[in-house]
Amino acid sequence: MxxxxxxxxxxxxxxxxxxxxxxxxxxxxxxxxxxxxxxxxxxxxxxxxxxxxxxxxxxxxxxxxxxxxxxxxxxxxxxxxxxxxxxxxxxxxxxxxxxxxxxxxxxxxxxxxxxxxxxAVLHLLLRYTLALMTQMAQTAVCNRHHSLDQQLCRWLLLSLDRLTGNELAMTQELIANMLGVRREGVTEAALKLQRLGLIKYARGRITVLDRVGLEERTCECYAVVKDEYDRLLPHQLTR
Incomplete structure (x- = not known):
């Protein structure tokens, strides 16, 4: 190895x-x-x-x-x-x-x-599984009840929490596949966030310019997921 x-x-x-x-x-x-x-x-x-x-x-x-x-x-x-x-x-x-x-x-x-x-391993992995199940359930709720630009904000924030920088290499087509929507819908949502000065999108790269603005723009689903990870796994996501 x-x-x-x-x-x-x-x-x-x-x-x-x-x-x-x-x-x-x-x-x-x-x-x-x-x-x-x-x-x-x-x-x-x-x-x-x-x-x-x-x-x-x-x-x-x-x-x-x-x-x-x-x-x-x-x-x-x-x-x-x-x-x-x-x-x-x-x-x-x-x-x-x-x-x-x-x-x-x-x-x-x-x-x-x-x-x-x-x-120790059993209890740690079970707590993680419970947190992951919360993310899955909240994703289903979000996709059903919230606007596409709110869903995109949630998705961007969850991704940022798992990266060290503020840039994601991601095409609109791939985002559409992830969210289960049409590419045109992602284009419209991304342009809306760009006009608001929250992100910059160019050549398959999304740069988050205003994280606080994204958090204010997104629905409650992001906070529900993050709070559950923090509760069950206190050494996890720290942003």
């Missing part, structure tokens, strides 16, 4: 007690997570869990006709592949990298062994 894992690179790993970290660290493999990489496909058997370092992974529900919509995002606050330690070998969700970076991966057998044998 050739590298010494950095425990602080992922907040979930950073929350592990010393004894558990010493057991898990030698089993972690650092991997590149390029844009568009599919970590697991809907219905496919999961072989690893992934702990993003500076990448962001979208969890998508894919319909039979090929349509999809994002139900959650995972960054350096969490782990991709919760089905493995929740008793399932497969999941109906697709996990795809939406912002390139690196991550650590851990074999399925290793994460299941830690989950089953260590109370």
């Amino acid at each position: 050739g590298i010494t894992p950095n425990q602080s690179a992922n907040s979930l790993l950073a929350a592990l007690p010393p004894a558990e970290w010493l057991r898990i660290a030698p089993l972690l493999e650092e991997v590149d997570l390029p844009l568009g990489m599919v970590l697991h496909e809907s219905g496919g058997k999961l072989s690893h869990v992934y702990f993003p370092i500076d990448a962001i992974v979208s969890l998508l529900y894919v319909l039979k006709d090929g349509g999809s919509a994002e139900i959650a995002v995972v960054g350096n606050e969490g782990v991709v592949g919760i089905a493995l330690f929740m008793g399932g070998e497969t999941t109906p969700r697709r996990a795809v990298v939406q912002s390139a970076g690196k991550g650590y991966r851990l074999r399925a057998s290793d994460i299941k062994e830690e989950f089953n044998n260590s109370g």
Whole structure:
């Protein structure tokens, strides 16, 4: 594997007690997570869990006709592949990298062994799963009841919380696929936010110019999700 894992690179790993970290660290493999990489496909058997370092992974529900919509995002606050330690070998969700970076991966057998044998790991992963479920539920509510520009603000804020800078490499087409809407709708919403001076969009890159303005513009869904992560995982998102 050739590298010494950095425990602080992922907040979930950073929350592990010393004894558990010493057991898990030698089993972690650092991997590149390029844009568009599919970590697991809907219905496919999961072989690893992934702990993003500076990448962001979208969890998508894919319909039979090929349509999809994002139900959650995972960054350096969490782990991709919760089905493995929740008793399932497969999941109906697709996990795809939406912002390139690196991550650590851990074999399925290793994460299941830690989950089953260590109370500290079990409780930490269960709290994270509860926070992730809140994000999924709130995303469904947001997509049903709030305007597209509010949804875009929520999505941008959740992504920013998982990045170190204020810029996202993201095309409008990809955002439309994530939100499950038409590209024209994303274009209109992005232009609206740009006219308000909140973002700058050019050549597939979105730069957030006014984070406070985004927080004021978005619906309550962003705060609900962030507060739940902070409550259940106090060392997680800090913005």
